[in-house]
Amino acid sequence: MSTRVRIDDNGITAPADKELVLDVVFDGRRIWSFWLIRDGESRGPDSFVEWPPALRRFLDGTVEIGLVEHATGDVLFTGEVALGGKGAQRIKVETEDGKPLGLDKSNRLAQTFDTRSSEHVAPLLDSIEEVLDALRKAGIDAFPAYGTLLGAVRGGKLIGHDSDADIGYVSDHTKPVDVVRESFRLQRRLSEMGYEITRYSGAAFKVDVAEADGSVRGLDVFGGFLTDDEHLVLMGEIRTPFKREWIFPLGTTTLEGRELPAPADTDKFLSATYGPSWRVPDPAYHFETPESTHRRLNGWFRGTRVGRDNWDRVWSKAEREGRADLTPDALTRWAAESLDRPAQVVDIGCGNGAAVHHFAQQGVPALGLDYSPRSFAHAAALAEEQGLPARYERVNLLELRQTLAWAARIARDPGPRLVIGRHFLDTTTVAGREHFWRMAEMLTRDGGRTVVEFVVPSEGAEKVRLLRPLRAQRVRREVKERGADVLDVTEYDTDTSAVLGADAPRTGGRIRVCRMVVEWP
Template sequence: MHFPAAFTGSADVFFGDHRGWSFSAEKPGKTDVSWPKRLRPFLNGWSDVRVVTAEGKTLFANRVVFTDDDSPVTMRDQHGLPLIVDKWGLLQRPFDTRPEGLLGLLADESLRIIDVLENVCGVRAWISFGTLLGAARQGKGIGHDSDVDLCYLSEKATPAQMQRELWEIARALRAAGMRLQMRTGSFLTVQLDTPDGAGAGIDVYTTFFFDGNFYETATVRTPVARDELLPLKPMEFEGRTLPAPADHAKILEISYGPNWRVPDPSFRHQPGPEVEQRFDGWFGKFWRQRREWQAFNREGASRRPGPSAFAQDVAARLAPGTRVLDIGTGAGDDALHFAGSGFQTVAFDYALPARRAWPEVAGLSRVTLNFYDLRDVMSRGALVSRHEGEQAVYARQLLEALAPVGRDQFWALAAMALRRGGTIHLESQAWSRPSIGRRGEELGGRVWPTGPEDARRAAQAIGGVVRSEDGTAEAERTIEARSVLPPATWRMTIDIPARGGHPA
């Protein structure tokens, strides 16, 4: 979108009567605003587009033809529910498009969670962020919100103790029959099935007092008096009574500013680096780029293009009876090929597509693996190392998709898995830094400038010997390039000798 003069403020973009996207521009403003990458796949055909400011002023209203398709732009998911691109650039299903009664269901589940936190785990919990905002404004959920937020107060003395406490909370919630996902060492999401089939989440955040400040997970570090938070007081939300901070206006002003009473779908609380860096160092991030890779893998699973040439080549060279560890399986086509070729196969990924997207194949198992969580890597590595038969590690387009700490964990897992010896089969893409910047506008998670030389050093560090390689010289030239180039594909086969001893 092009503005004749620099635009500052917030605006909604409507496609017909559907609000599909909200955005904001800080001073000094923007004259050009790009369509977010998750919106672009929906921009097929035509639409009567309106751009409306938060104050209600219409900046643009006209029919826009995006492609030659003779059909209106439609933003709906596989369940037929309307979608929006939210302030973070993510696809969401806002409450105002979901069936009546959903927020009541979430409020009831929130009460169950709070009961477990208080009566089993011994911590005080309350509604927070967007949920508290909706309760304070109108006693119910905000229409453009898409989940429920809860916080609890940790009285532990150190971040390590707080992480341990959160894992204990997770175990208590699971024991109560809840399904959840750990996001960081201070944040988890309880996942619910819903009548419309789309599911919903309730986020649970750690908060604490330290160094004269009040901390809310990854967003807030500011002086708050303890009596502004406690004792908790009752507040109406969706016809239920849930606990809220003692001075909810003070807590909301911290996150949303003094104008928190005025609705703004595009508002983004953007904490300074001093807040984010503290939380990253203390609690880590277990879900780095997960949403991006989930969308990428889901799209791949919907197309099912079949196995890669590399998977077919590796399968032809594997000894009968080898178990294949397909690490970073993505949509799973290569894993399906290995299993269909008679190899016992374990498909690992950070963002596995839904099980219903996988055909049933004998000998294939799926395992979630998070290279940004050392506990997960070590426990998975210990389990796969106990296999007494021959194993091969297979990783295609994985190394460049991992941040440096994730790549280190990959090599640690490979060393554990191949303790009795085996092979590592790699196929990766080398990207120049300018190309990575360009790719940032496409579907999928971030990629990193890593190549065969990094792999050689890492393989040598775990005792590996490079048996064969292909395309590596071109890959190294691509990484060093200062221009936008197509990624260069390279391959490497590494032998890992057996080491003494056996896993316990």
């Protein structure tokens, strides 16, 4: 053991004589793994690694911490450590109902497989077989991919530090547009079979599988194809020279005693995924996708999930901290008091659903749309409990097909409508703004108004994460290009906490916003 290891509230400092993959063990259970030099900050002969943000909320109390070299099991440090200084309780990294948690390779808290028995993982294996069979019925020969395939080939079992399952397939098509069309065909086919689908990109989606105990498990399905110049492309990390015979005809592999399909040459496939050292366990592995591959995959398939992970984290944090306040914001109060009573309110990018809740309490039917369903989960449950005329739907305005389909569906209800877009324009992309205006036009052509609010550039204004200030002139130009009239423009200063309550800095800083009222003649 080393006497130079220091552990405190900030992180871990250890001698950096050579690169090591280290497991951090709390009371005998692995909690986190990292590369000492790659993930650390040089401090003379040592390396300092910060505690991951996801772990910090647990670090108050005492615990026996072990620092163990992953490959050899050599113990670099072990000892009782006090952290936080606010309590003397035993530190436990677990859910509120006592289920053990650890950090996966992406430093996200999860119930990793090393904390679960064979009985606990059996439903996951059932789900893998079920989705593979469903894809086969839809005309695709799929197989376990990424960490799921790695665990099967390397040891016949799920990787202990992993927490989810991945499925991949290689299309017969060679052009990206045909791969995208096929992926959406698969989505429709699986939806017809009764599965709930969440799309990640033009060639990847998640399938929700309901298990016997009522829990829902999501399995990621990554599409791929072989290009005309013999490169394998697989969402979301791979583009490498490859031969078709290394994949087809599919062979088999064994995972936790179950025989599953696999690429014909698993060594070639896993080398393409993780490099030639794929046989060496690495719980802190990071994909290092070449920029050229990243640009290609962005251009071909991505663009419909911009910011989704960030927003999911925002609303998960708000839920975890109990911040479910549905007090209406200034824009909602102004619209309710100053504009004619509409027949329906549609809040695009509704966030926690406060505006929808406020109008529904006044007896106005209201609909909230957002592509992060975690945002409005509390408001939706409350509306059902109280019998309010409010509903919420997961809608992604970065997809034109969703924009048009939902706009057409909503427009069938009698108007006039009030369409609200509070801090949607300044958090989305150019395409998202175009789709917003198209939906607003479709919903208010037969009467009604659209009210938007967005942050504008202002000297000395505090920056708020996820918000990108827009100039009012630019938004006005977009409105006029869509044939609408701008009825009112008002700019005012406000506190940052009033802009994004779930994620705003608590510094009392100021920011400038613009409120704009739009009408289609």
